[in-house]
Amino acid sequence: MTRERPAAQLLAARRLTAQGLSGEPATTPEDVVGRLLAVQAQDPRGWRLAIRARSTGLAAADVETALTKRRSMVVSWLNRGTLHLVPAEDYWWLHPLTTPQLASSSVRRLAQEGVSPEQAARGAELIAQAVSERPRSRDSLRGLLDENGVPTQRQAFVHVLLATCLSHDLVRGPVVDGEQAFVSAAQWLGAAPAALDRDEALARLALRYLAGHGPALVDDLAYWTGCTLGDARRGFAAIAAQTSSDADGLTWLTDSPKPAPVPGPRLLGPYDPLLHGWRSRLPVVGDHQGVVTSNGLFRPTALVRGKVVATWGLADGTLTISTLQPVPASVQRALVRDAAAVLSYLGLPAKPAVVRSKDP
Known part of the structure; x- marks a missing residue:
């Protein structure tokens, strides 16, 4: 086996520390997710295990408590049009930043699944109204669409849910009978805060990304979020005074914590953030x-x-x-x-x- 060069070892150590896999472990689910900003969440066990690998003294039940009682985290379609677990307060600026570019692909996929624009709009309105009244399970929402003639076969139901997320404030919040139910973000979390200016949002995105993933390239931010390379560059440029870079373009926050010793042997769940936080x-x-x-x-x-x-x-x-x-x-x-x-x-x-x- 080829021995890793010191530079590669240092890069790995910095990233493991940024990810919370090295150094002082977190003690709450919110600490883990806040550090990473967004945790891929199409596998319910996977994102719970991502929290386990970066924390101490917790159980999966503590994650349910954060979702259901503290209402401190939600799941929604965000980066790359994929479900992500995010802090509740970050949903409000990530949603308008990462979802508008998904609209055209959403329309195309709905058509492929046999859902007309009129049916999609009708389905979105039905779902938005239903979740504004109380948390709703997948099965109850599917039944609602079936009753109103909105297609749900194959992947149609999932894409109507995604379309609702793009046009409304649909998120998955509380755990009800073992399943994370759908809710209206405004009803569940309270009124949305004032919207961020786009440049301010891009700066915040770059800052938060590097806090949990640095050192990283501009390309890595674009890959991770699904935003354009131009937007990623704008974000990095906006926080240039707070970062350092090497000759290869790898960038990190100047006040990043000192790299901690490499962690002991550890099991990571499916879709762990360490495997998809960078292009390579x-x-x-x-x-x-x-x-x-x-x-x-x-x-x-x-x-x-x-x-x-x-x-x-x-x-x-x-x-x-x-x-x-x-x-x-x-x-x-x-x-x-x-x-x-x-x-x-x-x-x-x-x-x-x-x-x-x-x-x-």
Whole structure:
């Protein structure tokens, strides 16, 4: 195995610290998500495990409390038209910044699913009215559309939900009967604050992105958000006085915390922010590019010294770790201990993990 150069080691250490995987762990879900700004959230277990990997003393139930009782976080379609978990206060400026560019692709996908513009508009109005009255589950909203002749077959329902998000303030907020229900952001969180000027919003975006992902390139910000390269440059330029850069264009906040020691062996959930916060995943996955499949599935992984060395899965209460390269027995034991912590965090019964080792 080729030894990493000191510059690459320093970059990895800085990013792991920015991500909250190194250094002092967070003690609340809000601390984790506030640091990262947005956590990809199409996999409900994945974003809960992203919080686990960066915190201490928490359980998945604490995340439900933050969503349902404190109303401090919500999920909505934001960056790249993908569901993201964000702090409640950040939803209000991220939504107008990251969603307008999704409108044309939304119309196209609705048409592909057999939903006319009139049906989409009708569906959006029905959903917006329903969630303004009380939290609603997916099934209840689907039933509402079915009753009113709005197509829901195949992916039509999801794209009508997305269209509602683009034109209204639809978010997923409280957990009701084990499912995160849909609500109106204004009804659930209170009236929206005054809108930010676009340049101010881009500056805030760049600042918050670098806080959780720096050092990074301008291209990385554009990739992560789905914004244009021009907008990403405007954001970086607006905070230039607060940043430093190297000859390759990697930029970080001047007051970034000192890089902490590399974390111990740790299991990361599917779609962990460490795997999609930058355009290139090579520094983390190395030769194991298959942990992200061709159809965009981000597998759960095991991180050792800042590198992916295994994947894992959870079926019938048993967590199975499959190594992708030879892994020392001591590291395997550490991963098994973390597997027990994963089950405890999720509120599942204790059960020994299984390790499937790749032979040397």
